[in-house]
Amino acid sequence: xxNWNNFEIKLxxxxxxxxxxxxxxxxKFWEDIMNKLNDNQHILFILxxxxxxxxxxxxxxxxxxxxxxKDNLIEYLYDRITSVSSETYTTxxxxxxxxxxxxxxxxxxxxxxxxxxxxxxxxYQIFYNNKLPIVKTGNPNEYGKILSSNxxxxxxxxxxxxxxxxxxxxxxxxxxxxxxxxxxxxEIANWIxxxxxxxxxxxxxxxxxxxxxxxxxxxxxxxxxxxxxDKIKVNNKLINKIITMDLETVLIDNIHVxxxxxxxxxNITKSYYIKxxxxxxxxxxxxxxxxxxxxxxxxRKYNNYRIYLHNFSKFDGYFLVKYLxxxxxxxxxxxxxxxxxxxxxxxxxxxVFKDSYLLLPSSLRxxxxxxxxxxxxxxxxxxxxxxxxxxxxxxxxYFNKISxxxxxxxKDSFISINKI
Numbered sequence: 001x002x003n004w005n006n007f008e009i010k011l012x013x014x015x016x017x018x019x020x021x022x023x024x025x026x027x028k029f030w031e032d033i034m035n036k037l038n039d040n041q042h043i044l045f046i047l048x049x050x051x052x053x054x055x056x057x058x059x060x061x062x063x064x065x066x067x068x069x070k071d072n073l074i075e076y077l078y079d080r081i082t083s084v085s086s087e088t089y090t091t092x093x094x095x096x097x098x099x100x101x102x103x104x105x106x107x108x109x110x111x112x113x114x115x116x117x118x119x120x121x122x123x124y125q126i127f128y129n130n131k132l133p134i135v136k137t138g139n140p141n142e143y144g145k146i147l148s149s150n151x152x153x154x155x156x157x158x159x160x161x162x163x164x165x166x167x168x169x170x171x172x173x174x175x176x177x178x179x180x181x182x183x184x185x186x187e188i189a190n191w192i193x194x195x196x197x198x199x200x201x202x203x204x205x206x207x208x209x210x211x212x213x214x215x216x217x218x219x220x221x222x223x224x225x226x227x228x229x230d231k232i233k234v235n236n237k238l239i240n241k242i243i244t245m246d247l248e249t250v251l252i253d254n255i256h257v258x259x260x261x262x263x264x265x266x267n268i269t270k271s272y273y274i275k276x277x278x279x280x281x282x283x284x285x286x287x288x289x290x291x292x293x294x295x296x297x298x299x300r301k302y303n304n305y306r307i308y309l310h311n312f313s314k315f316d317g318y319f320l321v322k323y324l325x326x327x328x329x330x331x332x333x334x335x336x337x338x339x340x341x342x343x344x345x346x347x348x349x350x351x352v353f354k355d356s357y358l359l360l361p362s363s364l365r366x367x368x369x370x371x372x373x374x375x376x377x378x379x380x381x382x383x384x385x386x387x388x389x390x391x392x393x394x395x396x397x398y399f400n401k402i403s404x405x406x407x408x409x410x411k412d413s414f415i416s417i418n419k420i
Contacts, residue, residue: 007033007099008050012255017079021254022097026074029099034067042066042108045101047077052093061131061159064108093337095317123215127205130181130188133158134215136174138195140166156357233238241264241305243297244356247316254278258286258319261293265306270296275388298328298349310364312355315340321355378412 009025047060057280059080068077080095098342109121124131135142140149143166144158156164165180175195181188191205203210211219248260262271272289274282297307309316317339324330332339361365368376381398393411396404 004064004100004102005302007098007101010096013098016150018254019074022078022081023074025097026070026077030067030070033101034065034070034194037067039109040105041205042104042106043101044104045099046082047074047096048100050098050099051080056098061161067247099239106357125203125210125217127189130183132181132189132191133164134212135193135201136199136215137170138166138177138193138201140177140180143179150176163166174410236322239303239306240266243305243307243351245307245309247309249319250277252279256319257282259287261289263297265302265305287326290320291327294327294344294346295326297351298344299345300349302351303349306349306358307353308356310343310355311357312353313340313358317342317353317355379406 002369007029011021037043039114043065044062045048045065046058046060048056050056057121060077063076079095081094123134123145124133125134126132133143134252139156140156143164144156147155147163152168154164154166154168158164161184163182165182167178169178176188177193179193180190189205191203194202194204196202196211199214203212208221209221210217218366243263243265245261245263247258248262249256249258252255257277259274259277261270262269264270271295272292274285276285289294291398297305309320321330321332321339321342324342324344328344329346331343333341333343339355340354340402341355341357344351344353364378365377367373379399379402381394393414396407399407402410
């Protein structure tokens with residue numbers, strides 16, 4: 001067997017994979033590997049992801065690239081990483097990206113394997129570790145390269161291991177595609193794609209029905225056996241042992257660093273703040289900040305209180321649990337990589353951390369508008385790394401998900417205050 005090598009990109013932050021980060025590492029791969037090829041060589045590669053539990057998953061088929069493939073390769077890899085990261089079974093944080101590659105002699109076969117001929121906008125449904133092409137209009141050429149056709153029966157090339165046999169029909173002015181997915185000469189799956197509206201597809205596979213609009217999943221219907229729901233007694237006692245908490249981070253060298261923690265019990269508000277973000281002492285400062293909060297919360301008054309953070313099951317939880325485990329006893333309930341709740345014990349007192357986003361799945365700003373809250377969550381330059389900054393309002397580029405009109409209104413509000 002010809003030699004294969006692994007070029008592994010370890011991620012400092014397992015939550016965010018930006019195109020800029022991917023591009024910089026592709027440039028390094030080009031400098032270290034690709035630019036050293038001669039004109040009669042190419043590279044075979046497979047893209048893999050390593051998760052925090054060290055599970056490694058292949059997310060691309062075998063591809064051939066040469067020195068001219070870099071720009072298309074970046075688009076292709078970013079599309080595959082974001083597509084696979086959004087799948088339900090891969091909600092675990094990604095630890096590193098791996099290029100498995102082998103140097104081969106000869107020019108690229110443009111018909112079958114060149115990355116330049118790949119549809120980089122193609123999206124896939126992951127079905128038992130197989131990638132089933134998702135289409136927009138039901139046109140046979142959206143599934144891959146048509147090799148042959150006869151009376152609405154098509155043989156379609158997907159890659160060097162996979163073929164699709166498609167039988168297209170028209171019933172009640174609807175295009176219906178019956179599909180067989182052939183891998184290494186064996187039928188792995190079969191399904192039916194029905195065009196139900198413009199750019200809308202209904203996919204029937206197994207006991208499930210998937211609805212796609214513009215190649216994005218919008219609804220899943222699953223047939224399951226069920227039994228009658230048992231009646232339960234309604235607890236009319238209102239539980240008001242609730243504290244809300246928020247953790248703010250700042251982006252330094254593309255790494256999210258916590259610097260502010262605040263909580264509110266309905267009457268009392270407390271905040272804990274790190275002024276010095278020196279990389280040498282920051283870990284100790286974060287631990288001290290969270291420990292101060294725990295000292296104030298793990299008292300008799302707040303015993304068995306529920307503490308809600310928005311997005312605790314993902315973003316905030318990743319930061320907090322790391323330090324809570326050093327302070328007290330953590331007993332988490334985790335489902336599919338998400339922290340559903342965390343029972344925490346310190347000094348014989350118990351508090352439970354929960355995710356308010358799982359109860360109210362919307363942004364805090366939108367929730368404030370929905371519940372007619374007088375003081376809405378404001379906007380903030382989250383891309384700005386200097387937390388001790390004093391001066392004019394930072395540039396628009398430091399703000400996320402706001403319009404230029406909102407930015408100008410925010411900026412004018414500071415001008416008005418200064419005039420007063």
